[in-house]
Amino acid sequence: FVSHNALPTYFLFASFTDCFSPSSKRQTEVRGVAKVEDYTLPAYFDRRESPLPDIKFVQQLSPDQKSLKEKEKGSWAALSKEEKIALYRISFKESFAEMDKGTGEWKSVVAGIFFFIGFTGLVVLWQRNYVYGDVPHTFDPEYKQKEVQRMLDMRINPVEGFSAKWDYENNAWKK
Amino acid sequence: MAHPTQLGFKDAAMPVMEELLHFHDHALMIVLLISTLVLYIITAMVSTKLTNKYILDSQEIEIVWTILPAVILVLIALPSLRILYLMDEINDPHLTIKAMGHQWYWSYEYTDYENLGFDSYMVPTQDLAPGQFRLLETDHRMVVPMESPVRVLVSAEDVLHSWAVPSLGVKMDAVPGRLNQAAFIASRPGVFYGQCSEICGANHSFMPIVVEAVPLEHFENWSSLMLEDA
Numbered sequence: 001f002v003s004h005n006a007l008p009t010y011f012l013f014a015s016f017t018d019c020f021s022p023s024s025k026r027q028t029e030v031r032g033v034a035k036v037e038d039y040t041l042p043a044y045f046d047r048r049e050s051p052l053p054d055i056k057f058v059q060q061l062s063p064d065q066k067s068l069k070e071k072e073k074g075s076w077a078a079l080s081k082e083e084k085i086a087l088y089r090i091s092f093k094e095s096f097a098e099m100d101k102g103t104g105e106w107k108s109v110v111a112g113i114f115f116f117i118g119f120t121g122l123v124v125l126w127q128r129n130y131v132y133g134d135v136p137h138t139f140d141p142e143y144k145q146k147e148v149q150r151m152l153d154m155r156i157n158p159v160e161g162f163s164a165k166w167d168y169e170n171n172a173w174k175k
Numbered sequence: 176m177a178h179p180t181q182l183g184f185k186d187a188a189m190p191v192m193e194e195l196l197h198f199h200d201h202a203l204m205i206v207l208l209i210s211t212l213v214l215y216i217i218t219a220m221v222s223t224k225l226t227n228k229y230i231l232d233s234q235e236i237e238i239v240w241t242i243l244p245a246v247i248l249v250l251i252a253l254p255s256l257r258i259l260y261l262m263d264e265i266n267d268p269h270l271t272i273k274a275m276g277h278q279w280y281w282s283y284e285y286t287d288y289e290n291l292g293f294d295s296y297m298v299p300t301q302d303l304a305p306g307q308f309r310l311l312e313t314d315h316r317m318v319v320p321m322e323s324p325v326r327v328l329v330s331a332e333d334v335l336h337s338w339a340v341p342s343l344g345v346k347m348d349a350v351p352g353r354l355n356q357a358a359f360i361a362s363r364p365g366v367f368y369g370q371c372s373e374i375c376g377a378n379h380s381f382m383p384i385v386v387e388a389v390p391l392e393h394f395e396n397w398s399s400l401m402l403e404d405a
Contacts, residue, residue: 006186048224048226049227049228062393068366100224135299136300138300138303138309142305143305143306146305146309147306147308149306150306150307150308151176151178154365154366155365156176156178156365156366157177157178157181157185157186158184158186158365159186159187161181161185161186162178162181162262163177164186
């Protein structure tokens with residue numbers, strides 16, 4: 001008869017590699033692991049939202065730092081303020097205040113923007129003097145005045161625009 | 176025409192154009208509100224000190240920012256459709272004018288009663304009388320009676336043009352072999368300028384349109400004079 005109480009088969013395997021066939025397990029042990037790249041190892045980072053990096057900042061401790069680490073194993077009340085700060089700097093590169101401060105790079109960027117705007121202004125000035133010809137005679141001040149008078153006489157934009165701002169009784173612009 | 180440094184629309188001379196002005200203000204206000212809100216959110220996001228990486232979902236705000244844009248879109252669509260249908264109303268024009276685009280001038284034909292037709296060329300800059308507007312004046316204006324519904328049939332003789340007068344709220348493409356109809360009512364007397372609005376060759380910028388709305392007696396005098404000259 002069929003047994004319905006058989007254990008699920010994965011409980012019988014002791015380790016992950018046991019799930020594969022014995023021949024593939026032997027291949028992994030024979031071949032070894034591929035070359036370890038730097039970016040696959042745990043790295044140090046300063047980030048406000050992840051306050052505990054994977055590794056300490058200083059990996060190779062100098063003899064002073066080693067002795068400090070030994071002292072840290074005792075009572076922390078015995079540590080002076082400078083020693084506590086030194087221990088902090090072993091584990092972390094920047095404090096939160098230093099992290100948040102910013103680099104001041106924006107000042108260089110804004111300076112560069114102003115510089116190029118100024119340079120463009122010089123180019124435009126040169127162009128106006130040496131490349132462009134004269135404007136048409138309709139830009140003369142007397143001509144412009146006649147144009148304005150004509151626009152007022154023709155009641156151009158009388159509702160809210162141009163002629164609406166002229167006082168026709170007193171012949172002056174409205175205050 | 177626009178006054179110097181004018182940024183907004185010209186004053187309307189046509190009821191539908193007034194509606195378009197109001198709709199533009201309405202839509203622009205909505206757009207400005209949304210842009211200000213987004214700009215504020217961006218600056219708040221960039222300058223915050225808060226850090227929380229583990230918000231996974233939030234049903235309430237998602238409901239709000241799905242329903243609210245739909246409501247805003249409806250608020251924009253309803254006036255827009257209203258104006259669209261308003262522009263297509265059945266109208267009973269008193270006058271029909273044919274505006275034919277050529278390279279590079281317009282010709283107008285008033286053929287309801289008599290056969291009146293004339294060309295309208297731009298006045299060159301060196302021939303301007305003092306005070307005339309450069310690139311906008313023409314030798315013959317299209318005169319219409321004011322406060323009368325006018326139908327303009329726009330077509331072209333050679334290439335694509337477009338008959339546009341912003342104050343009257345009219346822009347209609349002139350397609351060779353096709354008659355496009357535009358209608359307007361000039362609600363106030365005056366001179367309304369426009370320019371060709373479809374690239375048509377070398378002098379595309381130099382074929383303006385001038386519509387002069389005058390009381391009916393003046394219009395009748397003018398058309399009699401033009402017929403005699405022709």
